[in-house]
Amino acid sequence: MNAVLATxxxxxxxxxxxxxxxxxLFFFLVINGFIFIGMVSFLSDPRAQGGSPMTYFIPATGFMxxxxxxxxxxxxLISEELRSGSIEVLMTAPVTEGQVVAGKYLAVLTFYAFLWxxxxxxxxxxxxxxxxxxxxxxxxxxxxxxxxxxxxxxGVFASSVTRSQLLAAxxxxxxxxxxxxxxxxxxxxxxxxxxxxxxYLNLGTHLDEFAKGIVDTRRLVYYGSGTLFFLFLATRALxxxxxx
Amino acid sequence: MIEAQNLSRRYGDxxxxxxxxxxxREGEILGMLGPNGAGKTTTIRMITGFLPPTSGRVTVDGKxxxxxxxxxxxxxxxxxxxxxxxxEMRVREYLAYRARLEGLxxxxxxxxxxxxxxxxxxxxxxxxxxxxxxxxxxQRVGLATAILHNPRVLVLDEPxxxxxxxxxxxxRELIRELGRQHTLLLSTxxxxxxxxxxxxxxxxxxxxxxxxxxxxxxxxxWTGNPSIRxxxxxxPADAGEALDRIPGVVxxxxxxxxxxxxxxxxxxDPREEIFRAAVANGWTLLELARERGATLEDIFVRLTxxxxxxxxxxxxxxxxxxxVS
Numbered sequence: 001m002n003a004v005l006a007t008x009x010x011x012x013x014x015x016x017x018x019x020x021x022x023x024x025l026f027f028f029l030v031i032n033g034f035i036f037i038g039m040v041s042f043l044s045d046p047r048a049q050g051g052s053p054m055t056y057f058i059p060a061t062g063f064m065x066x067x068x069x070x071x072x073x074x075x076x077l078i079s080e081e082l083r084s085g086s087i088e089v090l091m092t093a094p095v096t097e098g099q100v101v102a103g104k105y106l107a108v109l110t111f112y113a114f115l116w117x118x119x120x121x122x123x124x125x126x127x128x129x130x131x132x133x134x135x136x137x138x139x140x141x142x143x144x145x146x147x148x149x150x151x152x153x154x155g156v157f158a159s160s161v162t163r164s165q166l167l168a169a170x171x172x173x174x175x176x177x178x179x180x181x182x183x184x185x186x187x188x189x190x191x192x193x194x195x196x197x198x199x200y201l202n203l204g205t206h207l208d209e210f211a212k213g214i215v216d217t218r219r220l221v222y223y224g225s226g227t228l229f230f231l232f233l234a235t236r237a238l239x240x241x242x243x244x
Numbered sequence: 245m246i247e248a249q250n251l252s253r254r255y256g257d258x259x260x261x262x263x264x265x266x267x268x269r270e271g272e273i274l275g276m277l278g279p280n281g282a283g284k285t286t287t288i289r290m291i292t293g294f295l296p297p298t299s300g301r302v303t304v305d306g307k308x309x310x311x312x313x314x315x316x317x318x319x320x321x322x323x324x325x326x327x328x329x330x331x332e333m334r335v336r337e338y339l340a341y342r343a344r345l346e347g348l349x350x351x352x353x354x355x356x357x358x359x360x361x362x363x364x365x366x367x368x369x370x371x372x373x374x375x376x377x378x379x380x381x382x383q384r385v386g387l388a389t390a391i392l393h394n395p396r397v398l399v400l401d402e403p404x405x406x407x408x409x410x411x412x413x414x415x416r417e418l419i420r421e422l423g424r425q426h427t428l429l430l431s432t433x434x435x436x437x438x439x440x441x442x443x444x445x446x447x448x449x450x451x452x453x454x455x456x457x458x459x460x461x462x463x464x465x466w467t468g469n470p471s472i473r474x475x476x477x478x479x480p481a482d483a484g485e486a487l488d489r490i491p492g493v494v495x496x497x498x499x500x501x502x503x504x505x506x507x508x509x510x511x512x513d514p515r516e517e518i519f520r521a522a523v524a525n526g527w528t529l530l531e532l533a534r535e536r537g538a539t540l541e542d543i544f545v546r547l548t549x550x551x552x553x554x555x556x557x558x559x560x561x562x563x564x565x566x567x568v569s
Contacts (some may be wrong), residue, residue: 002347003345003347005344006344009341009344014333017332084328085324085328086328088289088322088324088326088328089328090345091294092294092317093345093346094313094317094318094347242294242295242296
């Protein structure tokens with residue numbers, strides 16, 4: 001446990017001390033700020049149909065944020081250790097591959113959650129002027145966290161298979177895109193079961209559900225098992241490095 | 245302390261290490277010598293548990309590295325060939341992180357970190373960001389992390405590579421200092437380093453051990469008998485016979501420049517008898533010197549140069565020709 005904690009704290013420190021984190025944070029907030037302004041002015045229009053602000057905000061920011069953050073936050077996590085060779089002193093300490101992966105994953109998840117924190121100002125601003133329904137807000141943010149947890153695990157896996165950050169970034173981006181567009185592939189197959197499987201795995205519509213305030217446990221089971229699966233693959237990839 | 249039994253490592257079809265067995269004894273400094281590509285780093289990575297061996301086994305302090313990796317690794321401090329550190333951290337922070345990773349408690353770390361900083365002479369840079377340090381200092385940071393958990397064995401892979409001469413001297417001093425408290429396994433391709441630091445040497449080439457022993461015994465076993473060079477004024481005719489009778493001398497040779505080379509029994513030093521013989525016979529002694537035997541470097545080059553592997557064992561002296569034997 002100590003080893004997980006040591007890795008976790010060191011990675012978290014690395015995020016907060018690296019310029020990349022602040023660049024990501026800056027642009028993340030700029031873009032979300034624009035989305036928020038656009039949403040508010042749209043909903044302020046007397047002709048607007050209305051509805052919960054979350055059903056506008058989450059789909060607008062969700063996919064893009066998950067893709068960009070999923071790639072940017074995870075790409076150096078393990079591949080940089082492989083490239084620089086620091087993996088050698090790391091793995092000769094009395095720690096296991098699983099502990100290293102766990103520590104790094106928890107650190108990136110924490111930083112990811114931290115990035116969303118400032119955007120909580122938006123519902124607070126709205127609640128100052130309008131009556132706010134906090135249910136969908138809670139569900140929407142929970143959905144972003146749960147989906148983020150899954151996609152960051154995908155990124156950690158991609159980072160563990162290559163010493164090139166660029167390649168890790170590309171692999172992550174492609175996998176995330178695939179997971180969002182899986183229903184397209186479902187349409188290719190006529191078989192009802194195959195189609196169902198693809199629809200179940202497809203992430204495209206999940207955020208809309210969360211934004212409406214629906215927390216579907218099937219989704220949570222899927223994210224949970226997906227997260228564990230990719231973290232397991234990352235651990236195996238690190239172990240496999242020894243046998244080549 | 246370290247027991248390596250029949251270690252082999254293959255990368256695909258390529259055999260990097262081929263059945264190496266050796267042991268590092270408690271308290272000694274063992275040098276692992278070999279040209280680049282001989283399999284030193286692969287061997288060391290197997291000993292530190294970074295690479296599992298294809299076959300064979302390693303025990304550290306009696307604990308098997310594959311069966312109980314954590315216990316075995318706790319007794320090991322490792323400085324890899326390329327010291328890769330987290331460059332955005334400060335020295336003190338990095339050591340604190342490593343202490344936690346090694347499983348030291350807060351109290352143990354609070355004690356161990358200042359000690360490591362002091363022993364590796366890092367006091368001046370303890371608050372500096374690692375990325376701003378010179379290679380010599382980074383090497384010391386690497387050494388500090390290796391001794392942090394007070395392991396019984398330190399494994400250092402080419403610790404002076406890429407350093408400037410002054411840094412090399414200070415790192416060597418540090419290594420010798422560390423050798424007083426830890427058992428040390430030191431890999432290098434630099435010969436003077438071995439002669440300066442090591443109690444025992446293992447020479448590796450082509451993934452096998454080709455020689456093993458103290459630097460002294462290696463030199464002796466590969467140089468043949470010690471010899472003494474004697475020059476007498478005017479080259480008295482009966483000198484050869486008289487010199488040959490001196491106890492301890494097993495053979496004599498008259499060299500082209502008029503000097504005699506006396507081959508002596510191992511361990512014999514008949515210089516005093518030679519002097520007395522000269523006085524008794526009324527010769528004028530111009531020169532009386534022990535000849536430099538082969539250095540470890542000669543042996544190393546001979547052992548690891550493959551096309552000359554079958555060449556004679558006695559060192560050839562191209563500037564002197566033997567005319568009598």
